[in-house]
Amino acid sequence: MYNNYLKGAFFSLLFSLSFFSSLLAQTNKIEFVKFIDSAANHIDENKKLAKIYLDSIPKPVDKNIEGRLAEYYQLNGIINDDFDEQTLVFQNFMQALKYAKIEENYDVAGMSSLELFYNIHLVKQDSVLALRYLKEAEKYYLLSNNKNGLAEVKQMPAYMALNNENYKKSNAIIFKDLDYYKSIKDDAYYHMYALFMLTTNYTNLGDINNAHKYFNRLKKLKKNKTIPKSLYNKHEVTLYGTIASFYLKNNNNDSLGVYLQKFGSLRGAMNDYDTRKYFRLSFDYYDRIKNIDARNTFNDSLRNFEVLQISKVLDANLQINNELIHSENLLLKESNKKRLNRYLFIIALIILLFLILFIIIRYKKIKQSFKEFNKRDKEYVFLKKNHEKLQVKLYGLEDYISEVKKEVKKIAVLSNDLEQKNRIKDLYKNIHHNSSTILAKGESHLALINDLNVPFFSKINALHPELNSSEQIICYYLFTGFKNKEIAVFLNTSIRAVESKRYRITKKIDAITSSASLVDYINKMFKETKFN
Numbered sequence: 001m002y003n004n005y006l007k008g009a010f011f012s013l014l015f016s017l018s019f020f021s022s023l024l025a026q027t028n029k030i031e032f033v034k035f036i037d038s039a040a041n042h043i044d045e046n047k048k049l050a051k052i053y054l055d056s057i058p059k060p061v062d063k064n065i066e067g068r069l070a071e072y073y074q075l076n077g078i079i080n081d082d083f084d085e086q087t088l089v090f091q092n093f094m095q096a097l098k099y100a101k102i103e104e105n106y107d108v109a110g111m112s113s114l115e116l117f118y119n120i121h122l123v124k125q126d127s128v129l130a131l132r133y134l135k136e137a138e139k140y141y142l143l144s145n146n147k148n149g150l151a152e153v154k155q156m157p158a159y160m161a162l163n164n165e166n167y168k169k170s171n172a173i174i175f176k177d178l179d180y181y182k183s184i185k186d187d188a189y190y191h192m193y194a195l196f197m198l199t200t201n202y203t204n205l206g207d208i209n210n211a212h213k214y215f216n217r218l219k220k221l222k223k224n225k226t227i228p229k230s231l232y233n234k235h236e237v238t239l240y241g242t243i244a245s246f247y248l249k250n251n252n253n254d255s256l257g258v259y260l261q262k263f264g265s266l267r268g269a270m271n272d273y274d275t276r277k278y279f280r281l282s283f284d285y286y287d288r289i290k291n292i293d294a295r296n297t298f299n300d301s302l303r304n305f306e307v308l309q310i311s312k313v314l315d316a317n318l319q320i321n322n323e324l325i326h327s328e329n330l331l332l333k334e335s336n337k338k339r340l341n342r343y344l345f346i347i348a349l350i351i352l353l354f355l356i357l358f359i360i361i362r363y364k365k366i367k368q369s370f371k372e373f374n375k376r377d378k379e380y381v382f383l384k385k386n387h388e389k390l391q392v393k394l395y396g397l398e399d400y401i402s403e404v405k406k407e408v409k410k411i412a413v414l415s416n417d418l419e420q421k422n423r424i425k426d427l428y429k430n431i432h433h434n435s436s437t438i439l440a441k442g443e444s445h446l447a448l449i450n451d452l453n454v455p456f457f458s459k460i461n462a463l464h465p466e467l468n469s470s471e472q473i474i475c476y477y478l479f480t481g482f483k484n485k486e487i488a489v490f491l492n493t494s495i496r497a498v499e500s501k502r503y504r505i506t507k508k509i510d511a512i513t514s515s516a517s518l519v520d521y522i523n524k525m526f527k528e529t530k531f532n
Contacts, residue, residue: 032057032064039075044228047079054079070100070108077115082230084272090119100140110140110149114156121160130160151181151190158197167201174198188224189231195221196235203242211246215239233269240266241277248284256285275305404430405480408490456526463525466508474501479522 039053054075057064065072077092093112100109113136121130134156141149154177161170174194181190195218202211218239222232244259263278270278279302286295404427411423456479460472467475477487484502488495506512512521 033068036065036068036071036075040071043075043078045230047082047230050075051079067103070096070103070105070112072096073099074108074112077112081115082271086119086123090116090123093119097136106140106144107146107149110137110144110146113137113140114149114152117156122163127160148184148187148190151184152193155181155190155193155197158194162197162201165204167205170197171201174201186226188221188226192218192221192224192227192232192235196239199239200242203239203246206246208243208246211243215243230269233266234271237263237266237269237274238271241274241281244281245277248281253285253288256281257289260285276302279305405482408482409486411489413485459526464509467505471501471505471508474498474505475518475522478502478519479526 035053035057039050042050042053054072057072061072062069073092073096077089077096080086080088080092093115097109097112097116100106100112113133117130117133117137120126120133124130134153138150138153141153155174158170158173161167161173174197178194181194184190195214198214199211199218202208202214218236221227222236224232240259240263244256244263247253247256247259260278260281263274263281267275267278279298282298283295283302286292286298407423407427411427414423456476457472460467460475473491474487477490482490484495484498488498491498502518506518509518509521512518
């Protein structure tokens with residue numbers, strides 16, 4: 001009786017501890033989510049404070065703020081953009097877009113896609129990929145019925161024309177919808193941005209009168225409460241730099257001095273591009289007016305600034321590496337968990353099979369059971385013999401396949417298209433010639449690969465039945481070390497087709513995250529199996 005009481009008390013204590021631990025963990029999660037709300041409230045006017053709130057969320061963030069990860073990475077991306085940490089901007093908005101899709105947060109998905117469009121078009125100069133993200137932004141803003149977001153998407157063709165120095169085209173696009181942007185009263189940013197582009201375009205076209213006209217209109221929005229002060233200042237300071245550059249080009253030192261003073265008065269709002277321009281313009285201005293001391297001072301400032309930029313890039317790369325390591329650790333944990341579940345399933349299945357076998361032996365005819373066993377034994381012997389024959393065939397073809405592979409790699413690096421095509425024809429003639437003596441009638445090249453690498457194709461079929469046969473072949477060539485170009489040559493297709501298939505494979509395999517490649521995944525999943 002006493003022992004039963006002790007047991008009851010012990011289990012009650014365990015239950016209480018478990019309950020309070022769960023309650024504490026839930027409370028902590030609520031507190032961590034509040035940090036995101038606090039960061040969002042301060043993001044416009046005090047990005048350093050917003051950063052402190054976000055950094056207060058302990059790692060791993062995916063466990064502590066589950067369901068709010070899209071906002072977390074979005075806010076980090078906005079802060080990185082303000083601090084001109086372009087490498088981190090791309091990384092964080094990619095993560096924001098990834099989690100926004102999972103969490104169905106279409107506003108964040110639209111904004112992240114738009115920021116990726118900016119980054120890719122401006123920094124990477126890849127218009128095709130940039131336009132793809134712009135289409136994504138439009139899709140998600142339509143899903144969330146975000147009219148202001150769609151207005152910003154509408155402005156992007158004008159921005160692209162400006163960035164490509166097609167200033168007249170940019171103006172034409174803006175004027176078509178200028179009244180519409182002005183009508184958006186709940187957020188005057190879109191009107192301001194249209195005026196910003198008009199001022200920039202006219203300055204670059206040398207029409208300084210119209211540039212001042214639209215710049216003065218933009219200045220009237222300075223006190224508009226729908227535009228954060230920091231956002232307004234970022235656009236105003238850039239325009240001061242643009243107009244100062246115009247006066248430098250036109251040898252107007254007096255106006256250049258005036259605009260340099262206005263430009264420098266907004267140092268706190270400058271991004272890296274503006275800061276670099278300010279130092280260079282100041283250097284040129286003081287060189288022109290023969291103020292050697294001031295000129296040397298700005299030259300030193302520019303040199304120190306460039307050193308600081310290199311340091312920022314190194315810090316950003318270090319941070320990204322740490323994030324990648326963290327992601328790899330999470331992936332490893334998830335893989336171990338799946339492996340453990342698989343082992344538990346196999347053990348349970350084995351136990352179930354033993355139970356079934358026991359019931360059969362106990363309640364069925366023993367002779368019939370032995371007949372089934374003998375039949376299976378004969379089948380096993382037959383399969384074993386066939387397997388041994390296949391192994392003999394494999395070893396006999398090993399050297400031939402190795403030579404074919406070397407020849408394919410040599411062909412892949414040829415720069416002369418005609419020579420490459422001739423070599424491909426010769427290779428295929430060689431393969432078809434040898435197939436008459438090496439392969440059985442009706443066998444194909446791809447079937448041979450499948451036959452000779454049964455363990456690989458069996459395993460990939462088991463793990464990923466969603467992959468079709470051509471996608472499995474691509475996986476096999478990647479595992480054997482072939483590059484896209486080599487695969488394209490060997491399969492007589494285009495590099496683009498191979499890249500497209502690799503992309504579809506990556507999308508189909510859920511275990512591949514944004515931080516891992518398809519090749520890494522294949523090598524990791526099949527490293528314990530030896531293939532030929």
